Amino acid sequence: MDSRKILAVIMMASFLTPFSGSALILSLPAIGQEYQVGADTLSWVIESYLITSFLFLLPMGRAADRWGKVRVFEMGNLLFMLFSLLPAVFDSFALLLSARALQGIGSSMIFATSTSILADAYPGKNRGKAMGWMVSVVYAGLSFGPVIGGFMNDGLGWRSLFWFMALYAGLVLVVALKVLKHMAGAAAPAREMPKLSVSLFTENREFTLSCLTAMLNYSATFAISFLLSLYLQSILSISAKTTGFILLAQPVLMMVLSPLAGSLSDRKPAAVLCSLGMSIITVGLIALAAITKMQLLWPVIPSILIIGIGFAFFAAPNNNAIMSSLPRKYYNMASSLLSTMRLGGQVLSMALVTLLLAISWPPLSPVASLSRNISLAFLFFSVLCFLGVIPSLLRQKNKS
Secondary structure (H helix, E strand, C coil), X not given: CCHHHHHHHHHHHHHHHHHHHHHHHCCHHHHHHHHCCCHHHHHHXXXXXXXXXXXXXXXXXXXXXXXXXXXXXXXXXXXXXXXXHHHXXXXXXXXXXXXXXXXXXXXXXXXXXXXXHHHHHCCCCCHHHHHHHHHHHHHHXXXXXXXXXXXXXXXXCCHHHHHHHHHHHHHHHHXXXXXXXXXXXXXXXXCCCCCCCCHHHHCCHHHHHHHHHHHHHHHXXXXXHHHHHHHHHHHCCCCHHHHHHHHCHHHHHHHHHHHHHHHHHCCCCHHHHHHHHHHHHHHHHHHHHHHHHHCCCCCHHHHHHHHHHHHHHHHHHHHHHHHHCCCHHHHHHHHHHHHHHHHHHHHHHHHHHHHHHCCCCCCCCHHHHHHHHHHHHHHHHHHHHHHHHHHHHHHHHHHC
């Protein structure tokens, strides 16, 4: 079993799902203009994908136990490829939403198995480093999504993004069929399917607190790019391309630092690294709350770079802590639960943003009201992120 080739396949798949979301964000105005739908309806292009991904994660983890994680992983890429073709070929907003929801099912199959496959391929001290490389590629998808999406949207139209997703998912499938066929242990279905017991949470405090920390972190951070996209384009009147380049700064730094943070988690306690990371993110969120209230531009990049440093020191160490806290027979379930916490946090983050942006300030102009609500959202998320430090630190106390 060649661990490096397996890591390469997982990295390829890990790029696709964040890219599909971040690339579409800058195409939403064009989609809304073509189908004549408002911002509240357009949000379902993102939400429909997140909700189905969230709902199907645990069932797909069970499916991996029954039929084999590699088979489910490959089927997820196949479904993602097929459902990406629907909005590229047919002209219907309802079909676009349906395709996004179905893409979410394919993504849930990838999410539920990729971390588990990687944990099998790296059972020893290099697991954290491998997790770091996987997280790095996730951030690469977030990084290049807005840039590639902006150029493709302006030059070829938003449907070209779905053609790209279909071709890329097909490429991942072909490579996975060749590389993962040698991973007999991971491909084989489990003889005894482990049950998701309440005792898994009550007796394994490190696992429980790591999952809770992940959900709080993603609840506090997922909407950052959405809020900044609104702030830069709707308040500061910056173009979509320029906005994409500004937002590129954070995930690029996260991509560079994640392998380092993953390697550190093989030697240092995850509780320390994750708590440090979330504390740094909190500082960046407080800065953005002040910046958006004053309607400034130049401090945006330094603030999101601070957040990028913090997130890099959170994600890979926390993933490593979750997978290392359980026996091998629970890897599929742990991978599913990790993704469930992440997507649950993302759904909650968008729901909170929707509520906060709906607050009305009658004496203020629409632009001033939007600016205040964005600032309020960043302030709220900074408090939420700081609260996440508490369960993160408690892991170290319980382990001691």
